[in-house]
Amino acid sequence: MVFKTETGHKASQYDYVLFSVDPVILTIIEGDLCVLLIKRSQEPCKGQWALPGGRIDKPNCDDLKSAVRSKLKQKTGLDQPYFEQVLTEGGAQMDPRGWSLSTVYMALVNHGAVVLAENDTGEEVTWVPVTDIGRRGGMAFWHEMLIDKTLCRLRDKVGYTDLPMHFMPDQFTLHELRGAYELIMGAPFPRQSFAKRVLSACILEETSRENDGGGHRPAMRYRYKQRNKPFVFPRLLIAQQD
Amino acid sequence: MVFKTETGHKASQYDYVLFSVDPVILTIIEGDLCVLLIKRSQEPCKGQWALPGGRIDKPNCDDLKSAVRSKLKQKTGLDQPYFEQVLTEGGAQMDPRGWSLSTVYMALVNHGAVVLAENDTGEEVTWVPVTDIGRRGGMAFWHEMLIDKTLCRLRDKVGYTDLPMHFMPDQFTLHELRGAYELIMGAPFPRQSFAKRVLSACILEETSRENDGGGHRPAMRYRYKQRNKPFVFPRLLIAQQD
DNA sequence: ATAATAGTGTCTTTCAGACATTATGAT
């Protein structure tokens, strides 16, 4: 079967693939790393948990990146969340509708800044701790694998970048920041060394020193200086396990 | 327009996108970093240089990765070249045939091991130094941008991984290896430190010590121990320029 | 005062990198 493309060129149906963008939106809630999921209200995979992704609105978006940005805005209410492309996975078995392709993005957001969108189709939208994902029954499509790959990417990069900054609220202490690193890496981190290394990177600015009510000296609070690219530490923060 | 998918499900034409896989196959030839290009023999972009990519053969490949592997085998004759996914770029302006999507892979090969395929359509297939790309007239589609992004990825990762090993022949000296690093990074590298750091990584095995005819002590030759993942140096080899 | 956490100063260890020295080949 040969047909005309949108612009009048010749093409075969086999030049085309089913395509979706699947954002893995991560945050930290009360000491848990969580991912934003929806419960599918339609076939295929009705009733199963899935990433809040889907088709892109080709007529209204000029390129992939802006499509992702607007999807993130729609889901989280955030204008400029940190996100990066993780991978594109494709195959015949991913989706019952046929050979399909999914491009996965990782977004890191501060939980407090998110306003979850009321879903127009009445789908349930929830933060799910990543440790619970296996237990919720199978996820739709290959989304569990896509989340796994994204978490691998995150853990890799947390070993030598400042990615966890994006989980933090506007102001935070080094103690809280270190907690985020430790949560993701699953390993403790020396207190003073961490402070020395992070502060020497010049990616934080001091804000206020506020009392948190605990019976101890209040910690300095910092704000993350927005940057274009993640900061890369000249040495690994923690040795990567091979 | 609503039509049936390959598996009989309902779908809209707008669920589909034009998709191609575009490998950026890199090697080093006589001190030049080169990329494998073809000259397009068909419209669109006839006569322009392009990446040796194209549509995937959906009926005959179960997933994206194996599609890439067979495409690399076909173009280079290599069974197990190193390759990794770089990014997926999509948009309305990339291809005159309409909204399309391209997934870019970076492959690193040793020039001597490659057997360039006779192209069935008689297209010219050549190694082109990356420094020449701008001068050859515009490349097809967005391929010049895709190559740029791939080179950025390569330069980034060469700063902290063993990727250049894949450019080397079966046996090589540390001098030759260091040359590859310096070529890609565009910066000199201290001789002894380089040796110390590479050898301490335990990713090389000694082979023979052969004379190269020069009037000096022959250098030890090494073979790269094949690994699943690139080795990550615990410290940056050269500070990344921001 | 005591408990708890923040922050600072000192010391040790490790390793990159500089430099000097020795080794091994060709001419």
Add this chain to the structure above:
DNA sequence: ATCATAATGTCTGAAAGACACTATTAT
């Protein structure tokens, strides 16, 4: 012998991390 490059050994400086000590709050 001389030259050229390989390999090894020694030294220095920088930074991570351990530890001790001081600072600041609530109770």
